[in-house]
Amino acid sequence: MARVGNERALWLAQHILPHEPCLRAWLARRRVAELEIDDIVQEAYARLASMDSVEGVRNPRAYFLQTAHSIICTHLRRAQVVSIRAVDDTELSRFECEDASPESTVCDRDELRRIGDIVAGFPKQVAAVFILRRIEGLSQRDTAQRLNISESSVEKNMAKGIRLFMDTIALSGISSPCASNRGDEKNIGADGRPRKQCPD
Amino acid sequence: MKKTLAQMEDRESSARIDDIAALWVARMEARPLSAEEDSELDAWLAADIRRQGAFARAWAVSLQMAKAQALGRDFFTDPDQE
Numbered sequence: 001m002a003r004v005g006n007e008r009a010l011w012l013a014q015h016i017l018p019h020e021p022c023l024r025a026w027l028a029r030r031r032v033a034e035l036e037i038d039d040i041v042q043e044a045y046a047r048l049a050s051m052d053s054v055e056g057v058r059n060p061r062a063y064f065l066q067t068a069h070s071i072i073c074t075h076l077r078r079a080q081v082v083s084i085r086a087v088d089d090t091e092l093s094r095f096e097c098e099d100a101s102p103e104s105t106v107c108d109r110d111e112l113r114r115i116g117d118i119v120a121g122f123p124k125q126v127a128a129v130f131i132l133r134r135i136e137g138l139s140q141r142d143t144a145q146r147l148n149i150s151e152s153s154v155e156k157n158m159a160k161g162i163r164l165f166m167d168t169i170a171l172s173g174i175s176s177p178c179a180s181n182r183g184d185e186k187n188i189g190a191d192g193r194p195r196k197q198c199p200d
Numbered sequence: 201m202k203k204t205l206a207q208m209e210d211r212e213s214s215a216r217i218d219d220i221a222a223l224w225v226a227r228m229e230a231r232p233l234s235a236e237e238d239s240e241l242d243a244w245l246a247a248d249i250r251r252q253g254a255f256a257r258a259w260a261v262s263l264q265m266a267k268a269q270a271l272g273r274d275f276f277t278d279p280d281q282e
Contacts, residue, residue, distance in 0.1 A: 003245060004256040012260035038214035039250055045260075046253030115264065116271045131276050134266055140230045151230075159219075159226035165261050166218055 004049040015060035016048060021173035023064050035075055041170070044068045118168050122161055125149075129157035214250060221254035225262050 004012075020041065027037045044067045048054070057063045119130055125147075132143040133154070144151045224241055227233065233241065245252050268275075 003242070004252070004259060006259075009256060009259040009263055012256060013263040017257075017260055017264055036214060042214055042217065042250035042253035042257070044253065045257045046249045046251075049252060049256035112267060112271055113275075115268045116275045119265065119268055120276055127276070130265070130268075131273070135269055135271070135273055135276065137269070155226050155230050156223070158230070159222040161265065162225055162258055162262050163219060163222040165265055166222065166258060169261060 008049055008054070011054055012045065012048060015054075015057075016045070016064055017169060018173065019061040019064050020169055021171075022061060023068055024170060026065055027068060030072075032072055032076065034079060035072060038170075040068050040071050043071050047071070118165060119161070122164055126157045126161045126164065129154055130161045133158060212248065212250075214254070217248070217251050217254045218258065220244070221251065221258040224255060225258040229262060 023041065023044070024037055027040055031037075044064060047067050048064070119127060121127075122130065128147060129143060132138045132146055133140070138146065140151050140154050144154045147154075224244075227237070245255060
């Protein structure tokens with residue numbers, strides 16, 4: 001088993017993370033009792049992380065959904081549950097989620113601001129540590145000195161920040177208009193049907 | 201083979217996995233891992249595919265967060281001064 005490399009982590013950050021709310025919404029619709037959404041998401045990331053190459057992935061969102069679908073099928077087969085219907089690529093790329101086009105097209109400025117807002121909403125100590133480490137670029141040691149806490153506490157606070165951010169992405173994403181459209185009224189599809197599949 | 205209830209309860213929650221994945225990523229970003237930590241991480245990852253995914257996701261999230269640097273110090277009100 002290879003550990004995910006920096007290059008692949010960057011690809012995931014850029015092309016997969018923005019579609020996570022979409023994937024979760026899709027999974028919620030086709031909920032399979034035996035499987036937890038969080039488990040499927042983790043496994044999907046694992047598969048994407050361990051692929052030899054992602055060069056061939058033209059539509060990361062559809063690929064992400066397809067990967068999750070295949071994971072569900074594998075589990076169901078293993079559990080000898082009746083198979084769920086196959087999903088074709090057209091359906092995957094058509095799945096509407098108000099977020100971005102399949103190419104992750106995010107206004108960089110909006111995305112940055114959203115990231116900043118999330119960080120600013122962290123508990124005080126977590127935000128303080130993050131700002132010194134990542135915004136001001138201080139070392140772990142200097143951060144510890146500045147805040148008069150131990151280095152291991154700096155590390156734990158950074159971990160806490162990552163952890164909180166992971167939950168935020170799961171709930172509302174980082175960058176999709178989906179995440180910023182808070183009104184429920186907005187979740188109506190072009191066909192007039194409620195767009196429940198993409199909860200805020 | 202049927203799983204006993206105890207085994208099912210023993211199954212590590214995805215939230216717990218995320219906790220540990222975030223700790224590893226924070227540690228790796230702070231300093232190089234010792235040889236011992238390195239094999240500890242490998243062993244941890246190898247035991248469950250969900251851990252590999254959580255680790256990759258945590259790393260991606262951390263890279264995403266680091267983009268905030270472009271916002272500059274002024275974006276953030278100083279938590280120390282509040």
